Amino acid sequence: MKTYDVVIIGAGVVGAAIGRELSQYKLNIAILEKDQEHGFGVSKSNSGIIHPGTQNPPNSLKGRLCVQGNVLIRKISHELGVDFKETGELIVAFSREEIPRLLGLKKEAEQLGVPWLSIVDKTWLRKNEPNLSKEAVAALYAPTAGIISPYRLVYDLCENAVRNGVEIHTANPVKNILKTDRYFEINMPNDTFRSRYVINSAGLFADEISRMVGVNNFQITPRKGEEFILDKKREHITNHLLFPLPQKDTKGVLVIKTADGNPMIGPTAEDINDKNDLSTSDNGLAKVLTAAKKMIPSISESDIIAYFAGLRPVAGEDFIIRHEDKAAGFINVAGIQSPGLTAAPAIALLVRGLLGENGLTLKRKLLFHKHRKEITHLFSIPFSITQKLVKKDPSYGDIVCRCEMISHKEIRDAISRGAKTLDGIKFRTRAQAGRCHGSFCTTRLMKILAQERKLPLTRVTKRGAGSEIVKKDRLDD
Amino acid sequence: MTERDLVIVGGGPAGIAAAIAAHENGVRDILLLERDQYLGGILNQCIHTGFGLGYFKENLTGPEYAGRFIEKLHSLKGIEISLSSFVVNLTSDKTLTYLKPGMLSTIRAKVLIMATGCREKTREMVHIAGDRPAGVFSAGLAQKLINIEGLLPGNEVVIVGSGDIGLIMARRFLLEGAEVKAVIEIQKESRGLIRNVVQCVKDFGIPLYFRHKIAKIRGKDRVEGVDIVKVDDALNEIPGSGSKISCDTILMSVGLIPENELVEMAGVKDVNKIFGREACRAIFKVAKLWKIEN
Numbered sequence: 001m002k003t004y005d006v007v008i009i010g011a012g013v014v015g016a017a018i019g020r021e022l023s024q025y026k027l028n029i030a031i032l033e034k035d036q037e038h039g040f041g042v043s044k045s046n047s048g049i050i051h052p053g054t055q056n057p058p059n060s061l062k063g064r065l066c067v068q069g070n071v072l073i074r075k076i077s078h079e080l081g082v083d084f085k086e087t088g089e090l091i092v093a094f095s096r097e098e099i100p101r102l103l104g105l106k107k108e109a110e111q112l113g114v115p116w117l118s119i120v121d122k123t124w125l126r127k128n129e130p131n132l133s134k135e136a137v138a139a140l141y142a143p144t145a146g147i148i149s150p151y152r153l154v155y156d157l158c159e160n161a162v163r164n165g166v167e168i169h170t171a172n173p174v175k176n177i178l179k180t181d182r183y184f185e186i187n188m189p190n191d192t193f194r195s196r197y198v199i200n201s202a203g204l205f206a207d208e209i210s211r212m213v214g215v216n217n218f219q220i221t222p223r224k225g226e227e228f229i230l231d232k233k234r235e236h237i238t239n240h241l242l243f244p245l246p247q248k249d250t251k252g253v254l255v256i257k258t259a260d261g262n263p264m265i266g267p268t269a270e271d272i273n274d275k276n277d278l279s280t281s282d283n284g285l286a287k288v289l290t291a292a293k294k295m296i297p298s299i300s301e302s303d304i305i306a307y308f309a310g311l312r313p314v315a316g317e318d319f320i321i322r323h324e325d326k327a328a329g330f331i332n333v334a335g336i337q338s339p340g341l342t343a344a345p346a347i348a349l350l351v352r353g354l355l356g357e358n359g360l361t362l363k364r365k366l367l368f369h370k371h372r373k374e375i376t377h378l379f380s381i382p383f384s385i386t387q388k389l390v391k392k393d394p395s396y397g398d399i400v401c402r403c404e405m406i407s408h409k410e411i412r413d414a415i416s417r418g419a420k421t422l423d424g425i426k427f428r429t430r431a432q433a434g435r436c437h438g439s440f441c442t443t444r445l446m447k448i449l450a451q452e453r454k455l456p457l458t459r460v461t462k463r464g465a466g467s468e469i470v471k472k473d474r475l476d477d
Numbered sequence: 478m479t480e481r482d483l484v485i486v487g488g489g490p491a492g493i494a495a496a497i498a499a500h501e502n503g504v505r506d507i508l509l510l511e512r513d514q515y516l517g518g519i520l521n522q523c524i525h526t527g528f529g530l531g532y533f534k535e536n537l538t539g540p541e542y543a544g545r546f547i548e549k550l551h552s553l554k555g556i557e558i559s560l561s562s563f564v565v566n567l568t569s570d571k572t573l574t575y576l577k578p579g580m581l582s583t584i585r586a587k588v589l590i591m592a593t594g595c596r597e598k599t600r601e602m603v604h605i606a607g608d609r610p611a612g613v614f615s616a617g618l619a620q621k622l623i624n625i626e627g628l629l630p631g632n633e634v635v636i637v638g639s640g641d642i643g644l645i646m647a648r649r650f651l652l653e654g655a656e657v658k659a660v661i662e663i664q665k666e667s668r669g670l671i672r673n674v675v676q677c678v679k680d681f682g683i684p685l686y687f688r689h690k691i692a693k694i695r696g697k698d699r700v701e702g703v704d705i706v707k708v709d710d711a712l713n714e715i716p717g718s719g720s721k722i723s724c725d726t727i728l729m730s731v732g733l734i735p736e737n738e739l740v741e742m743a744g745v746k747d748v749n750k751i752f753g754r755e756a757c758r759a760i761f762k763v764a765k766l767w768k769i770e771n
């Protein structure tokens with residue numbers, strides 16, 4: 001039986017950040033992921049905001065980790081070459097009566113240690129956010145807010161962790177866990193691993209994993225958020241992230257800038273029962289449009305080019321991050337709702353601390369590869385560099401995705417970096433993410449994937465078994 | 478930087494026609510850029526007949542029809558055809574940058590003809606709610622999968638919109654042994670040619686639902702079905718009129734939009750301005766030469 005020091009369940013941003021953090025130490029580590037690819041859970045369907053720490057209760061764990069994460073993410077994205085951008089955010093008040101609430105938010109955030117907050121007035125807003133509704137009277141300005149590509153962050157963390165010796169086993173759902181004297185025995189359909197420590201970062205399913213070791217003290221309720229992506233032509237519709245004043249369970253509907261350039265509006269917030277329900281609704285669209293237009297009146301329904309829903313794994317008000325004494329060696333990292341993307345690097349440090357406190361010896365490796373070879377995206381480099389690349393490798397000149405200008409070389413690189421599905425290619429390269437949504441490149445991508453992975457075309461999937469693209473190949477007749 | 482008398486972007490029927498017509502009018506320095514590995518554009522996947530009835534007085538398939546013009550094109554001197562050549566940038570002074578396996582080139586065109594064709598609207602553009610599983614295709618992608626790649630996308634099909642491509646694909650799926658469960662059209666009548674409505678849908682007994690729309694797509698991994706609902710003349714949903722159809726495949730046939738990103742990139746608001754006087758004359762000829770019959 002394969003034996004590890006630490007097994008991490010779930011390869012979302014949290015599991016990936018923990019894996020990478022621990023990969024600096026002399027440990028045997030495996031990350032187990034039920035999906036065909038890592039990062040296909042909550043971590044791929046969110047707003048991509050690196051929050052400054054505002055809109056959190058002053059004494060909350062999530063607030064503290066968010067503020068810390070906002071700092072740490074800069075270092076990580078620099079090391080890994082992830083596209084973090086500091087855009088700043090504005091929480092906008094639309095009437096004089098709302099201004100005291102802005103001041104309240106400012107005070108709470110300052111208690112948490114959010115730096116450089118200020119209240120800006122109408123004149124400032126006119127000048128710096130010209131498309132903002134004329135009804136806006138003031139805003140709380142948090143300059144440290146930023147944006148990142150959430151899925152590229154997960155991929156980069158995972159790849160760097162692997163580079164430093166961590167194993168990632170995708171398509172390996174944990175079915176049950178047995179506690180023996182010294183070890184946990186973790187059972188998957190086709191394998192059993194043994195580990196001294198288990199970290200449960202299974203997102204929406206963390207409650208089920210926790211129950212497997214007899215710890216049944218929280219429950220995860222999915223809170224759905226629908227988001228709508230706008231055409232890149234509207235990229236400069238805002239200069240900052242725009243928030244309304246927060247409501248009870250949510251930060252409200254935002255106007256978001258994304259790492260890919262497209263603005264986004266959303267999310268909604270609706271408690272549901274089904275952890276697999278990622279559907280969007282006409283109702284959600286109507287709600288988001290109305291709210292977004294209140295901030296930026298010129299947004300119109302015809303700007304929308306794509307949409308999705310994500311589920312926040314909610315377990316009460318705050319994150320649950322603790323060592324479970326009832327199952328010594330088992331650490332729950334659950335209820336990681338927003339701002340979990342931001343907090344992930346800080347969560348990783350906290351978990352490292354918990355492991356140390358509970359008997360794990362942490363010895364640094366002599367050699368830790370903290371940097372990562374940068375990935376080439378033709379769309380983000382000047383033609384002069386493209387020209388050199390094409391000369392070196394002709395397949396950089398072979399464009400597969402017309403809308404986003406992605407070459408054959410980039411697709412093959414994505415596959416060799418781990419993409420096993422069409423969505424895996426999409427989230428790594430943006431191929432199929434443009435205006436035509438893959439009408440043009442799907443056939444080509446299928447053929448490249450089939451060839452590189454030695455699959456029949458009928459087994460090429462969108463995101464794993466069950467999502468095959470075609471039903472029959474005439475060659476098989 | 479090299480300069481060419483005439484550069485044509487796009488080697489579909491329009492681009493080929495423009496090249497031939499320009500040549501007939503005495504232009505001898507022509508560069509035709511096509512991003513695909515072959516000429517003919519969309520016609521390559523239109524393996525149904527109906528092409529050439531007027532021009533050749535023959536009933537040809539798309540590839541046959543295109544083939545005749547491609548042959549003619551190859552016989553003319555002074556036309557350089559560059560395949561696998563993807564134009565990625567265009568500036569207002571008609572400087573083009575294109576990528577080709579192994580090279581990136583920049584050239585200037587004295588006269589430029591943009592014949593980049595069109596693309597299909599997607600599910601996302603008409604904002605259909607519900608799940609986002611595999612099995613939702615634009616009709617043209619399904620056409621390419623079946624006719625060019627020999628792959629059958631699915632067995633039980635619902636077609637959204639009654640554009641010609643969707644109608645033609647209804648018949649195509651039937652011929653491949655799949656079941657076409659419905660064509661759903663929000664308008665009162667078909668957007669497509671009457672001939673296609675009759676020969677591709679009605680003759681096969683496929684139900685055509687007018688004044689209906691898809692309320693929701695269902696299916697976690699692969700399409701499992703659609704919820705449809707009746708709409709009134711203002712296209713508002715009629716409460717209580719919903720029903721469900723199970724299917725594993727959805728084809729979107731809801732219209733085409735021009736591929737004019739390059740022209741927009743060059744800052745052109747009024748697309749006509751990009752054509753030089755000479756080219757306009759050529760285009761005029763094009764219109765006469767090329768009347769796609771189907």
Ligand SMILES: Cc1cc2nc3c(=O)[nH]c(=O)nc-3n(C[C@H](O)[C@H](O)[C@H](O)COP(=O)(O)OP(=O)(O)OC[C@H]3O[C@@H](n4cnc5c(N)ncnc54)[C@H](O)[C@@H]3O)c2cc1C
Pocket residue numbers: 009010011012013014015032033034035038039040041042043044045046047048049050051172173174175201202203204205206209223224225226227267309310311312313336337338339340341342343
């Ligand atoms: C709409 C929306 C917007 C958001 N916006 C932001 C934002 O702007 N900024 C921000 O900071 N945060 C945001 N969040 C929150 C953020 O997305 C999450 O906190 C974060 O992604 C959680 O990461 P995770 O790794 O815990 O979960 P996941 O990414 O879901 O990872 C858990 C993984 O565990 C796997 N798994 C589950 N069960 C098993 C099993 N039995 N065996 C093996 N593997 C298993 C899953 O497949 C999954 O890959 C948003 C969330 C939503 C829904």
Ligand SMILES: Cc1cc2nc3c(=O)[nH]c(=O)nc-3n(C[C@H](O)[C@H](O)[C@H](O)COP(=O)(O)OP(=O)(O)OC[C@H]3O[C@@H](n4cnc5c(N)ncnc54)[C@H](O)[C@@H]3O)c2cc1C
Pocket residue numbers: 486487488489490491492510511512513516517518519520523562563564565592593594595596597616617618620642645733736739769770771
């Ligand atoms: C799926 C589909 C099915 C159709 N079926 C029919 C039918 O059955 N009958 C009918 O009459 N009409 C049909 N049409 C309409 C069809 O578009 C026209 O009849 C005809 O193909 C138009 O010719 P075109 O040359 O303008 O465009 P296209 O045939 O689309 O040719 C445009 C060419 O430009 C190339 N190109 C585009 N951008 C670039 C670039 N940046 N760099 C280099 N090259 C570029 C493309 O690769 C393509 O080869 C169909 C359209 C579609 C989308």
